[in-house]
Amino acid sequence: MKLKIVGSGGMSIIPSSFCKCKICQEAREKGGRYERLGPSLYIDDIKMLIDTPEEIAVACNRQKISEVKRLSISHSDPDHVKGMRIVEKIGYDFIQEKCMPIGFYALPEVIEDINRMNGDCLKYYGDILRCICVNGTSHIEIDNIDIDLINNNPDRNITFYVIREGAKKVIYACCNPKPFAHNDLYFDADVLIISLVSDDGILGDGTELKDAPFKDEIFTLGEVMELKKYYRIKRIIVTHIDEIWGKSYGYYSELEKKLDHVFFAYDGMEIIV
Ligand SMILES: [Zn+2]
Numbered sequence: 001m002k003l004k005i006v007g008s009g010g011m012s013i014i015p016s017s018f019c020k021c022k023i024c025q026e027a028r029e030k031g032g033r034y035e036r037l038g039p040s041l042y043i044d045d046i047k048m049l050i051d052t053p054e055e056i057a058v059a060c061n062r063q064k065i066s067e068v069k070r071l072s073i074s075h076s077d078p079d080h081v082k083g084m085r086i087v088e089k090i091g092y093d094f095i096q097e098k099c100m101p102i103g104f105y106a107l108p109e110v111i112e113d114i115n116r117m118n119g120d121c122l123k124y125y126g127d128i129l130r131c132i133c134v135n136g137t138s139h140i141e142i143d144n145i146d147i148d149l150i151n152n153n154p155d156r157n158i159t160f161y162v163i164r165e166g167a168k169k170v171i172y173a174c175c176n177p178k179p180f181a182h183n184d185l186y187f188d189a190d191v192l193i194i195s196l197v198s199d200d201g202i203l204g205d206g207t208e209l210k211d212a213p214f215k216d217e218i219f220t221l222g223e224v225m226e227l228k229k230y231y232r233i234k235r236i237i238v239t240h241i242d243e244i245w246g247k248s249y250g251y252y253s254e255l256e257k258k259l260d261h262v263f264f265a266y267d268g269m270e271i272i273v
């Protein structure tokens with residue numbers, strides 16, 4: 001199984017427009033892995049993209065992703081949905097007025113949320129422009145790849161993906177993973193790709209995470225290590241690395257040397273399982 005982190009950033013891209021913080025300044029100077037676009041993952045084996053942040057078209061160009069046959073969206077938050085227009089170019093020929101629908105897969109409740117918050121966009125793309133074929137489902141089987149879509153948080157309808165090929169297993173917990181609801185499918189995964197983890201609890205402006213309004217939604221590294229041990233997960237990859245954590249690519253690449261099979265994603269990171 002071959003996966004690629006198309007974007008490793010969070011709510012705001014790095015460098016963030018107008019921002020003068022040291023992380024954004026460094027990213028402007030150095031570029032490459034110091035920059036982060038919004039959160040998304042590509043499953044190369046089945047040409048499937050998970051999530052479309054606003055700048056997904058730019059991210060796909062940067063990461064040399066030339067083919068998307070399938071799309072899934074994990075939940076309705078803007079940093080995962082607002083690049084949905086990518087389906088117009090993939091699934092519709094405006095000169096020949098021809099539909100070439102790509103497969104769209106999501107939990108039924110997520111489809112409802114996306115339509116409610118985005119002017120019925122899935123209905124428009126599915127029924128009128130017909131550039132996508134909408135499947136409300138909790139299970140996908142394509143070629144050798146088997147994917148379970150699990151609603152980790154029914155209050156917010158956040159999808160976790162358990163992606164399997166034979167005995168190989170990857171979990172993509174792409175946003176708001178806390179609280180992490182138990183599921184037997186998570187045991188013995190090769191990789192857990194998990195979002196919203198603060199390593200030292202100090203945010204970009206020096207504020208301590210414990211004083212921040214979103215403190216209960218963020219994992220600490222210690223908590224992630226407990227998940228790794230409990231579920232006997234071989235490798236952790238932290239993604240959805242927000243600009244507000246105030247840490248650079250250089251910082252994380254030093255930190256991961258001290259950790260036991262915990263790595264920090266960057267845009268273009270390939271994951272072979
Ligand atoms: Zn900044």
Ligand SMILES: [Zn+2]
Pocket residue numbers: 010011039077079080174175176240
């Ligand atoms: Zn998010």
